[in-house]
Structure formats: C-alpha cells, structure tokens
Amino acid sequence: MESYDISLEGMFFSFFLLLIPILISYYMGLKLISPTIESALRMVLQLLFVGFFLTFVFDLNNALLNIAWVLVMIFVASHTVLKSAELRAGRLLPMLTFFMVVTNLTMLLYFNRFIIDLNNLFDARYFIPIGGMVLGNSLRANIIGMENFCNDIRRNENRYLFRLSMGAEKTEALAPYLRKSVGVALKPTLANMATIGIVFLPGMMTGQILAGASPLVAIEYQIAIMITIFVTTIVNVLLGLLVLMHRGFDEYGMFRKEMMRNS
C-alpha cells in the first residue's frame, strides 16, 4: 500500500472548505469571521514551523533534543491549561509544570519501553508524536477539571465553609469538590473511549492507515495509546487539582479568589 501526498491543488480545496463557516458566520452575524481566519492562519504557521522543525529533529534524532522538545510542549501545555481555566499562572505554573513533566515523561517512557518495546526509548519518531498525543488529549480534561473546581468553590463556598466549621481539614472539606471535578473532567475521555471505532475513527489510527499500515496494527496502537491517554489524563487531572488545593488556598484555608483572572 502507498500513501498519497496532498498536492497544492488539494490544499487549495481544503482551504476552500473554510468558506462555509465564513459564510455561515456572515449570514448569521456570528462574528466568527476574524477568529476563523486568525485561527486558520495560526494553525498553518504553527504546523509549517513544526513540520520543518520535526523534519530537522527526526533527521538529527538526538535524545537530549527530543527530551527538550517534549519539555517545551509540556511547559506550553501547562501554561495553556491555566490560561484556559482563567487562572493566573504565577502561583500555580511551576508546580503544575513539574508534575506534568513527571507524569507525562513517565507514561511516555513506559509506553516506549513496555508497550512498543523500543530499543531507543527517546527515538524522535515515537517519543515526540506520542508525547504530543498524550499531552494534547489530557489537556482538555485538565482545563475542565480546574475550571470546574474553581467555579464550584466560588459558587458553593458555603458548603466548603460548613465542612470547615464541622472540624474538617482542608483536604477533607475539599474532597467533594475534588471528586466532582475529576468526574466531570474525565467524562469526555471516557465517552471517547466508549465510542471509539463506532462513532469516530481516531486521528492516530486514520493516520497510520493512510500511511499504509495494516488496520490491525493501527488498532493495536490505538488501544495502547487510548489506555495511555486515559491513565495520563486521570493522573494529570488529579495532580493539577492537588496543585490547586495546595497553592490556591491561603493559610486559613480560604480560596485565593485573586488567583482567578475574572476575580
């Protein structure tokens, strides 16, 4: 089997499709024309950069450079989590980044060593794209978890104070918020896992099939990556919320509302 490169003409037809959301936005007054064009341009520029950069990195295949690139990805991811959850980075970013580095690198090395049994654990062809997939998929859950936790605490502060009044320690009083936020955050990933293959064919599997791999090999990879994504997601979400519980409250156990951008 061979894979087909997309020609310039093909790329033109791809961009041509963007006229549909632009026209919808125009006729419905959605004010989404500029954001659509801006996002599409950003996507093109970022992917062009990554495309050239990855070609260079793959050719070089230097373990240190590969690790450095994954670290950059994790740093950007943790920054994005905080920004999207409307949280100020100052108090949370260093600890969140640290935990995300530990979790993601551990899972990535486990995947490469025990699941696909690579000789070179830091092989750029696996280390970087799989790192990106795992990180990218757990990102949304992290954002949902943190956002839900902060909003819940602000909206239902009295429930937290009541528990403190009843002698609870901070972790005991926050346990209901933690449980709820982890549950809410994991819902999309669980739904993904439950409907995969029937409702949608995931990008990785589609990519492998398009690149000429047997669907059975693609399925093996997909199962392994989904499990890895799920495990990384739950650990990332949990650690992210623990960072919030540790750094997001003052010495009296009061939520630092000033930590939120919309406070």
Add this chain to the structure above:
Amino acid sequence: MGILDIRDLSISYDGKSVLSEFDLSVSKGEKILIKGRSGIGKSTIFRLIMGFGIQASGEILLAGIPIDADNIWDVRKKVAYVSQDTDITEGKVSELIDEVLSFKANRLNISKENVEAIMSDLSLSHRILNKEYTRLSGGEKQRIALVLALLSGKDVFLLDEVTAELDVTLKQKVVSMFFDNPQWTVLSISHDREWEEKATNIIDLSGKVN
C-alpha cells in the same frame, strides 16, 4: 479572661466602617444573644472567629490564645459554627452525616448512635436520612445543620439565625437544647424572642448593651 475574648474589633466594608472598637468577653457557660440591624456586622464577627477570610483590625482570643493562621484549624475543631446559609450539600442527608462523621477530628468524638437520638429531640424522623438534602424544607435543613453541630461534641457554639424558619415550639426546643446545658458557651444571632427570653447577656450592636 473568658473562653472567648474580642478586643478592639473594627470592621469596614468598602471603606465604610460598620463596627468600631468592639469589645466582648464571654465566660464559659455564658449564653449570649447578639442582635442589631441588618448589615451591622453580626455574622461577620462569627466568620472572623472561624477565620473565614474577612479583613478586620483587633484581636480575638479563644481560651486566652489569639486566633491566627497557626491555630485556626484547632479553633475550628473546638468551636461549632452554624451559618444562616443552609445550602451545605447535595446528595442524601445520610451521606452528609456520614461525611461529617468521617472527618478525622470527629471520629473519636461522635458516636453514630447519637444521631437518631438528637434527630428525635429536634422532631426529625429517621426517614429523612434517605431524602435528598436539597429537597428538604428550610426548617428541616436548619435542624440537620444543628444535629451535626450538636453531634460534634464541642462546647462553644456560634449560631447564626438557626431558628428563623422553625415554628414556635421548635424554636423553644432548640433554645432549650443549647441554653440548658451549663457547660456550653453559646453565642446566638437571632431576631427570635425565644433566644432573648433565656439569654444571660444581650449585645445590641446598634449601640445598646444590655
């Protein structure tokens, strides 16, 4: 020196002073009613004692020790505070009780057998345990919060409008439960005359001290 001392307490909201240089010394076993017009800072005093994030100047001491960040967690284990806001949980009443009983501070102090006895004292049927808390009436919610406060084994109580939604018979019952125990120190904010009739000291923050 009392079990609870408030010295030179001043509270202001948005730059406007609502309470200025307030002093209060509460002896062990005393039953105090705090009253005054709305917004004068009655509930704020309780929130300050519990360390619930209010800006104020002055000093509050529990058993002679100034309350600060280092000991606030111990204060919360010694003082029971029931707020007027009864939105304290979602889920079943029994789950809330189990959760409160599971807190480390309560494991040794609270016996589960006491739950139904105290509920019965407050005219709550055991069937309420299986009900969703959010579906209870205002009066039932207040009584559940009181059951938990009474279960805690603490002997200093801060009660903020805890009988507002109860009928007269229940108001009298609740007041008697808290005021008839000579070991308990009780500070209550209320507009109900049942508290006023039995209080040993009435503090009117509007300016008059009885």
